[in-house]
Amino acid sequence: MAVADLHTKINLQYSSRLSYVSNRLxxxxxxxxRPLPQPHNSRICCSVTSKEVQAPVTVNTEDPxxxxxxxxxxxxxxxxxxxxxxxxxxxxxxxxxxxxxxMISNHLLFKLASGEVFGPEQPIALKLLGSERSFQALExxxxxxxxxxxxxxxxxSIGIDAYEVFQDADWALLIGAKPRGPGxxxxxxxxxxxxxxAEQGKALNAVASRNVKVMVVGNPCNTNALICxxxxxxxxxxxxxxxxxxxxxxxxxQLALKAGVFYDQVSNVTIWGNHSTxxxxxxxxxxxxxxxxxxxxxxxxxxxxxxTEKVQKRGGVLIKKWGRSSAASTAVSIVDxxxxxxxxxxxxxxxxxxxYTAGNxxxxxxxxxxxxxxxxxxxxxxxLVKDVIFDDxxxxxxxxxxxxxLAEKRCVAHLTGEGIAVCDLPGDTMLPGEM
Ligand code: LMR
Numbered sequence: 001m002a003v004a005d006l007h008t009k010i011n012l013q014y015s016s017r018l019s020y021v022s023n024r025l026x027x028x029x030x031x032x033x034r035p036l037p038q039p040h041n042s043r044i045c046c047s048v049t050s051k052e053v054q055a056p057v058t059v060n061t062e063d064p065x066x067x068x069x070x071x072x073x074x075x076x077x078x079x080x081x082x083x084x085x086x087x088x089x090x091x092x093x094x095x096x097x098x099x100x101x102x103m104i105s106n107h108l109l110f111k112l113a114s115g116e117v118f119g120p121e122q123p124i125a126l127k128l129l130g131s132e133r134s135f136q137a138l139e140x141x142x143x144x145x146x147x148x149x150x151x152x153x154x155x156x157s158i159g160i161d162a163y164e165v166f167q168d169a170d171w172a173l174l175i176g177a178k179p180r181g182p183g184x185x186x187x188x189x190x191x192x193x194x195x196x197x198a199e200q201g202k203a204l205n206a207v208a209s210r211n212v213k214v215m216v217v218g219n220p221c222n223t224n225a226l227i228c229x230x231x232x233x234x235x236x237x238x239x240x241x242x243x244x245x246x247x248x249x250x251x252x253x254q255l256a257l258k259a260g261v262f263y264d265q266v267s268n269v270t271i272w273g274n275h276s277t278x279x280x281x282x283x284x285x286x287x288x289x290x291x292x293x294x295x296x297x298x299x300x301x302x303x304x305x306x307x308t309e310k311v312q313k314r315g316g317v318l319i320k321k322w323g324r325s326s327a328a329s330t331a332v333s334i335v336d337x338x339x340x341x342x343x344x345x346x347x348x349x350x351x352x353x354x355x356y357t358a359g360n361x362x363x364x365x366x367x368x369x370x371x372x373x374x375x376x377x378x379x380x381x382x383x384l385v386k387d388v389i390f391d392d393x394x395x396x397x398x399x400x401x402x403x404x405x406l407a408e409k410r411c412v413a414h415l416t417g418e419g420i421a422v423c424d425l426p427g428d429t430m431l432p433g434e435m
Contacts, residue, residue, distance in 0.1 A: 071142035074156040080123060085151075092123040092154055094209070096169035098200065099176025099218065100128035100158070101137035103324065107331030108173070109141065113150040117335050118342060125155035129165040129176065162203035169208040173334060174200060174228065177218025179325070180434065187411055187423040190223060194415040197224040201231025210235065213380055215337060216242045217330065219431050221275050222354050223408040225369040229356060230416040238381070242354035244279065244371035245340070246326065246333035247271040247432070250314045251281040254307055255288060259296050265289045270373040270388065271311075271352040273401025274408075277430045279371065280397040281311040285388050304393060315432030325433055344378040350385045351375075361386050364398065368405045404429050 080086045095112060097105055105128075111117055112124060126145070130138035138158045145156050159165045166172060177193045180186070197216065204212060212235060216225035221242035229240040248271050256263035268287045272280040283303045286293040297303060318326045340351040354371040357364050361384060364370050373385040390398075404426055409416070411423040 069157055069159065071139070071146065071156045071158055073146045074142075074154070078154060080154065086123070089121050089123050092125055093118065093170040094125045094127055094168050095171045095173065096127040096129060096166050096208070097173045097175060098129040098162070098165075099174075101130045101134040101141055102175060103327035104175050104217065104330045104334070106141065107328045108175070108334055109145065110148065110150075111331065111335050113145060113148065113153040115150075115152045117338050120152070123152050123154045125157070126153065127165045127167070127169060128156065128158045129162060130158065130160055131176070132160055135160060162200050163207055166200070166203045166212075167207045169204070169212050171338070172200075172204055172208060172212055172214045173217065174214065174224070175217040175334075177224065179219075180431070186220075186425055186429055190220060190408060190411050190423075191415075191421075193218060193220065193224055194227045194412045197228040198231045198415045201228035204228070205232035205234050208235065211380075212239060213341065214240045215334060216240065217334060219275065219433075220408065222273075222369040222371070222405055223412055225354065226356075226409060227412055227415045229369070230418075237356040237358065240356060240369065241337065242275060242369050242371070243330070243334060243337055244271040244275050244352050244354045245337040246330050247275060247279055247281065247311060247314075247371075248352040249329070249333050249336065251286075251307075251311045254310055255283070255286060255293060255297070258299075258302065258307070259288050259293075261288060266293075267346075267349045268373075269352065270350070271371045272394075272398050273354075273371055274405050275354065275371070275432065276401070276404060277312045277432060277434075278397075278401040278404045278426075279312055279432075280394065280401055281308055282388075282394060283307065284391055284394050285373075308397075313432060316434060319433045340374075341376050341380050341382060342378055343376075345375040349375075353382070355382070355384075360384055362388075362390075362398075365402055365406055368402070368409055370402065370405060 080089060097109065099105055100109065109126060112126065115122065118124060128138055128141065142156050142158050145153060157165070174197065177196060178189070180189045197218070204214065214225070214228060214235070216228060218224055225240045225242040229235070229237045248269050251269050251271065252263050252266040255266050255269070266286065266288055267290070268285050270282040270285060272282055283293045288296045294300070294303070315326060337353060340353070345351065350373040352371050353374050354369050355374065357368050357370045358366050360372060362372065364372070373388055374382040375385055376382040407425045407429070411421055411425060413419050414421045
């Protein structure tokens with residue numbers, strides 16, 4: 001929808017969100033002069049009462065694009081507890097997604113809305129953050145969400161201001177970032193994207209839930225996550241993740257292929273370090289059918305060289321084939337990463353996530369975001385796995401990816417509040433997609 005159309009919608013809105021009241025799951029009201037769209041499906045129940053219609057109306061004179069606006073059918077009011085099928089539902093959660101008009105989100109949002117991530121009893125509100133440039137596309141995304149009639153999707157709002165969109169977010173999936181352009185130095189990329197994540201960290205700190213879980217996907221994701229958490233001092237640093245689950249999935253696939261087993265037989269795979277070409281896919285602790293990988297795949301040269309490099313550079317090979325970055329598999333891995341936090345980790349297994357290193361038991365430098373093995377009870381939190389082993393090969397590889405992250409950190413000191421940036425990045429510092 002064009003900006004002019006948006007203005008003609010004249011959103012004379014009274015909007016109130018009362019916290020969980022008695023038996024109501026969530027309650028939100030919005031009023032508009034334009035006719036309200038009709039529900040498309042009986043599963044969605046509109047319960048705008050005459051009492052509500054008499055509520056005070058305020059004129060919103062702000063640019064509607066600055067405010068996250070409920071979209072279409074999602075502007076209707078629902079009494080979730082009025083329907084038999086919703087009586088067992090949990091309290092609605094707010095999921096903010098940046099880069100919401102992009103390819104990764106286009107896969108992810110529909111998975112979130114379907115219930116496959118948070119489960120069939122978890123209603124959700126999607127708060128979509130785009131940019132001025134992508135606003136029309138964002139509306140297109142919202143339209144497709146409308147047309148999908150997801151029962152669990154109770155609210156969708158779109159906006160371009162992180163301070164508005166991140167309001168009360170329980171989850172923030174930070175996908176939007178600038179790709180490295182031609183001739184752009186890595187330091188420039190760190191700076192440009194770092195500024196986005198510094199701003200989003202501040203916004204989360206100001207308006208998100210105090211226990212918001214943050215998943216940074218936009219590259220360079222580890223350092224972006226570090227910048228984000230440094231700018232959000234009121235949110236536990238432990239709540240910030242950078243996505244390395246895609247790398248874990250890639251590693252599992254390659255090990256399965258080599259061993260001639262289906263990939264569900266591969267477990268205990270850790271990705272250590274940075275989501276970059278220095279990442280370390282750990283074959284020392286990994287298992288196939290419960291047996292250490294090195295006992296199943298005896299070709300150590302293959303493990304150390306071909307396997308490791310394949311995982312490190314998979315993103316780049318994919319870009320060559322597709323002409324763009326991985327999107328569907330990234331979205332799937334975001335789903336996996338979230339599910340690993342909201343469901344208990346299978347006994348004896350673990351998952352990889354790049355998290356804050358403070359107090360880590362492996363001797364990895366403190367105060368960076370580093371992919372490590374985690375376990376969760378399914379409460380959104382995690383603990384680092386202690387029973388892992390190291391050998392000289394693994395230690396030396398971990399040192400290299402650690403050095404890279406420490407250099408990235410020095411390069412963004414101006415964005416983390418740690419003084420003047422000094423950019424002495426190692427020459428081989430590259431994203432998986434850069435070859
Ligand atoms: C990936 O791993 O597929 C992406 O992070 C690649 C990239 O560099 O964008």
